[in-house]
Amino acid sequence: MDDLSDILGDEYEAVIGLEVHCQLDTASKLFSGASTKYGAEPNSQVAPLDMGLPGTLPVVNRKAVEYAVRAGLALRCDVRNETKFARKNYFYPDLPKGYQISQHRAPLCENGELVVPIDGDPLGDGDVRRVGIQRLHLEEDAGKSTHLKGQPHSLVDLNRCGVPLIEIVSEPDLRTPAEARAYMKALRDIVVFLDISDGEMSEGSLRCDANVSVRPSGDEAFGTRTELKNINSFKFVHDGIAAEIRRQIELLEAGESVEQETRLYDVDAGRTRPMRSKEESHDYRYFPEPDLPVFTVDKEWIEEIRANLPALPAERRRMYREAWNVGRDDAGVLTGEPALANFFEASVAHWSGDAQTVANWIVNQWLRVLNDTGHTIDEAGVEPGEFVGVVELVEDRVISQNAGQTVLEEMITTGRDAETIVDDEGLRQMTDAGAIESLVDDVLDDNPEQVAEYRGGNNNVLGWFIGQVMQASGGSADPKIVRSLLQEKLDS
Amino acid sequence: MSIAKTEVEKVARLARLEVEEKRAEKLVDELDSVLEYVGKLDELDTDDVEPTTHPVAAEHTGRDDEVNEGLTVEQVVGHAPDQQDGQFRVPKVVDE
Structure with a gap:
């Protein structure tokens, strides 16, 4: 939902480019061989180059x-065969x-497009907006002032001096703060899945300036725009632009005009303010x-890069859902990070059953185990083939579902393989119906009162019986067999 | 071709050059004559001519992504007139 609809109403439309x-x-x-x-x-x-020596x-x-x-290719840009660098001068x-x-002139990539989900459904099943990419060019970063x-x-620390950046300039095709935020998130997903950037806004790997103007709905001409500088979180992309749109509409409503200027979003005040003269951009004399x-x-070279482009999240979601019949939400979770999507795909390749079973295991068990042990999927050191091995042990009822989770935890913390853990920890499930039956008979013989209670109509006692048998087996009996044997005997 | 004094002042400010009033007036004349001289090029029809950005046609295909350079912190900040904690110390550039 866009909380700005009240203000924009039918009268105004915002025009945003990032x-x-x-x-x-x-x-x-x-441009130098120094580390980044x-x-x-x-x-x-x-x-020496980074110091301007x-x-x-x-x-x-x-x-x-x-x-x-x-x-550039992922954003469907034209890529130039000859590109030029320029100096942007400022002190x-x-x-x-x-x-x-x-x-400046002759940027590396131009005329692209990014399709952004705009109705609040991040999986892109709903409405989308096509946002033009005007240009994408290379440039070097500056140092850091504290x-x-x-x-x-x-x-002044010059470590960041010369670190490579791409600047991606959109056409003014976005219309609401929510769309701007969705665009940023889509861009973040793309650079992360392309494995070209960590996409961390909090570390400054992804930063954004927004050009914002408003105009009466139906007008073709753009209003006067302001530039909102240094936006460094997805939340501020939304909130900063919303605050600026509000300010501009208030000015227009009061019969005043918007001045073309550079502004900053003041997070604490929730408002934008003009940049002070010393911070303001100058005449760059490119x-x-x-x-x-x-x-x-x-x-x-371009064709080689194109041929090796990693699949993007939207494409992978579609494959999971349409070719592998994975549920919509699970497909969304699994394509949240490239490491997770890669792990899922590699696991499915090791698995002979349906992909949804693997998806369930990753989304419901594996992510929880990783979270509990405080590891990322790469740090955990469990290969997809080993992971699938554990899933197989559970599906073949060699171990219980809970034991499966224990095995995964132990694999991460001790580095032992699944079979060893199962044996060392005595996790093997008792599936011999004869052995379980004798346990069941013992428990029923020892508890005539509860048997009478169950037969008198209190079905809840079944759970208690299952617990007794499981305890008698030291937790190793297959609970499904225990349940069916108990029911069979109690109901006869 | 004629250049205004305000333009001289603007160019000086962009280059962080201090130019005295009297000197600025002299510079207007000097820059005017330079621009007039260069302005002769405007007489040529260059509509179908690609801008020459480099006098020598050279191809550049770059280098591999290898870390093979780097100075020590002491080498980097050692010559600075003022330093603190391995960083350059400069007059503050923003207001608080």
Whole structure:
């Protein structure tokens, strides 16, 4: 639901376009061989080029280009065979060169499209909006400034200087804050599934600026737009844009006009405010980067990248549901993270039964075990084949469902294999009907009062009997056999 | 071709150059003559000519993604006029 519908009413329509910066997960920087590892000691990952020292020259990291092309292809962009870099000039202490190498004319990718679910159904079964992608280009990040509280100084760390980014510029095709947020989430899923970025908004790997304007419904012409800078969470994408739309409508209602300017969302106040002069963007005076010749991306390379594009979540959900008959919600959960989807698919490949059984096990048991033991799917160290082995033990009734969960926990914490755990922990289920029957007979003989109670019409006693037999078996009897034997004998 | 004094002031501000009033007026004349000289190029019809961004035709295909460079923290901040905790210390650039 869009909580703005009250304000927008039938009278106004908002027009929103997003510029998203996404940090690419390469080992080295865009133009130098320094490391990009997150969280290192300040100024410990800096090459002379990143400091803007004289005599240094940039050399393009091919992996960064490959990642950008991957994103461009996934967003159905045209990819240029020859792309150019440009200098964007501004002064700031965390930009030692005095310019950022970016792209201006001839960006790497253009004219793409992203289909975004807009009716609150993230699985995309409902209405969608097609959002045009104007361009996608490569650029380098700046360093990091820390402004010391109460002191007239800032500290500058250059580790982030030169880390590769892609900037993805949408057409002004979004109409509500909820759509903008859905677009961001869809982009996040794409970059994560393409394995080109961790997509973490909280770590700054994904950042967003929003261009926002409003116009009377039915108008073709755009209203005056403002730019909302530095949005760093999905929630603020929604809330910041909503606050700005509200502000603009209030101005128009009061007969005033919107001024074209750059603004910030003040999270505490829940309002946007103009950026102070010192933070404001300047005249960037773009010009072609003289240190970098035209960069060639030949057709064969593009086709190779296209052929190796990982399947995106929407495509995988469709496959799970249509080809494998997995339930809608389970398909949604399983495509939440690439590691999970990969694990599921590899497990299904090891499994001879129906995919839904594996889906149930992953969604209902495996995720809980991972959560309880505090591991990610990759850290757990349990291979899909081993996981399926446990599912088979339960399905073949060698162990109980609960024991299956115990085995998975033990596999993670002790690294032992399933068979060893089953034997060491005595988890093997008693399935010999004869052996179970003698336990059942013993329990019935020892408890004539309860037998009479059951036969007198109190069916609840059955549960108590099952408990007694299970206890007598040391927890190893197959509860299904226990139940049916008990019923058979009590009802006869 | 004629350049206004406000443009000279703007360019100076963008380049963080301090230009005295008197000097600015002189610069208007000097820049005017430079622009006039370069303006001769406008006489050519360049509609069908691709902009030349690089004087030499060179192809660039880049490098592999390998970490093979990096200075020590001391090398990075050692020459800075002011430093703190392995970082550059600079005058604050935002208001509080």
